[in-house]
Amino acid sequence: MNLGLVLPYEGSFSLAESIDLTRTAESLGYDSVWMPEAWGTDAVSVLGALAASTDRIKLGTGILNVFSRTPALLGQTAATLDALSGGRFILGLGTSGHQVVAGWHGVPFDRPLQRMRETIEIVRQVVRRQPLRFEGEVFKLGQGLKLLSHPVRAEIPIFLATLTPAGLRLTGELADGWMPTMFSPAHVGLLRHDLEQGAKASGRELQALEIAPTVPLVIDDDAGRARNAVRSWVALYVGGMGSPAKNYYNQTALRYGFKEARQIQDLYLSGKRLEAVAAVPDALIDAVAIAGPESTVRDRLAAFRESGVTTLAVMPFAADGPGRRRALEALAAAA
Numbered sequence: 001m002n003l004g005l006v007l008p009y010e011g012s013f014s015l016a017e018s019i020d021l022t023r024t025a026e027s028l029g030y031d032s033v034w035m036p037e038a039w040g041t042d043a044v045s046v047l048g049a050l051a052a053s054t055d056r057i058k059l060g061t062g063i064l065n066v067f068s069r070t071p072a073l074l075g076q077t078a079a080t081l082d083a084l085s086g087g088r089f090i091l092g093l094g095t096s097g098h099q100v101v102a103g104w105h106g107v108p109f110d111r112p113l114q115r116m117r118e119t120i121e122i123v124r125q126v127v128r129r130q131p132l133r134f135e136g137e138v139f140k141l142g143q144g145l146k147l148l149s150h151p152v153r154a155e156i157p158i159f160l161a162t163l164t165p166a167g168l169r170l171t172g173e174l175a176d177g178w179m180p181t182m183f184s185p186a187h188v189g190l191l192r193h194d195l196e197q198g199a200k201a202s203g204r205e206l207q208a209l210e211i212a213p214t215v216p217l218v219i220d221d222d223a224g225r226a227r228n229a230v231r232s233w234v235a236l237y238v239g240g241m242g243s244p245a246k247n248y249y250n251q252t253a254l255r256y257g258f259k260e261a262r263q264i265q266d267l268y269l270s271g272k273r274l275e276a277v278a279a280v281p282d283a284l285i286d287a288v289a290i291a292g293p294e295s296t297v298r299d300r301l302a303a304f305r306e307s308g309v310t311t312l313a314v315m316p317f318a319a320d321g322p323g324r325r326r327a328l329e330a331l332a333a334a335a
Contacts, residue, residue: 226292
């Protein structure tokens with residue numbers, strides 16, 4: 001099982017801090033670094049800087065949503081970042097949700113999975129420098145233009161961030177990797193069936209799919225303090241990401257059996273955010289994070305490995321740079 005580093009998307013790190021932490025991860029043997037994107041720092045600019053500042057570590061978007069850029073531009077971006085990094089780029093894609101797509105980008109959140117399916121096919125045509133002709137439900141491209149630049153690879157890995165049953169089936173069918181958030185190794189069996197159905201539809205085994213969950217990391221001798229460092233993040237995703245009708249993370253927590261997810265969402269969306277944070281049960285944090293003393297890290301790593309995870313992509317929650325570096329060092333030592 002490889003290790004990966006996830007950088008924050010809200011802009012809480014300066015570029016210098018992002019480069020420094022990524023270089024630390026690279027020196028420790030981490031396999032990849034992932035830059036998310038929501039309504040803070042854009043992922044592409046940061047990854048361009050990281051491509052110029054590193055030598056070995058893979059660089060991934062974790063994720064770009066398929067509504068914010070056209071499929072052709074996503075293909076151009078993938079080819080360009082792959083060239084800048086010498087063939088180290090991974091294109092992480094997702095649909096995001098109504099909150100970001102309509103509320104931030106001003107684009108209707110319409111047919112997200114069909115858009116994702118067509119985007120994957122078009123991106124692959126672009127990277128292969130095929131004349132771009134496509135007739136889909138969402139996109140219709142008929143001029144036959146092809147990419148002017150020459151990519152360093154004809155195939156760039158595409159990872160999908162999905163959680164719904166239909167999204168999981170699409171991932172199993174088309175993607176090179178799966179990068180879930182709110183991933184619980186103890187509950188992976190609840191999600192595996194849909195991934196397997198998708199893989200079966202494309203005539204391959206599920207083992208062909210890389211699994212790279214995004215996991216909060218807090219290493220602290222005080223287990224309660226470690227959980228509290230992650231509690232507001234869990235409350236945001238379970239309670240505030242999306243609408244009452246559509247919140248993939250809330251639905252996933254419910255699917256895991258955490259009935260508290262409904263209360264967390266009700267409190268969060270009614271403006272009672274501190275109460276929502278307090279309502280997050282310790283068991284949910286323990287399920288989806290690595291939070292506690294160093295003595296617990298090895299057991300958590302084993303649980304992720306046994307669940308089929310191929311890359312554990314961690315978000316180090318610490319107050320400063322030295323704390324984040326210590327967390328990465330401790331995880332690398334345990335692995």
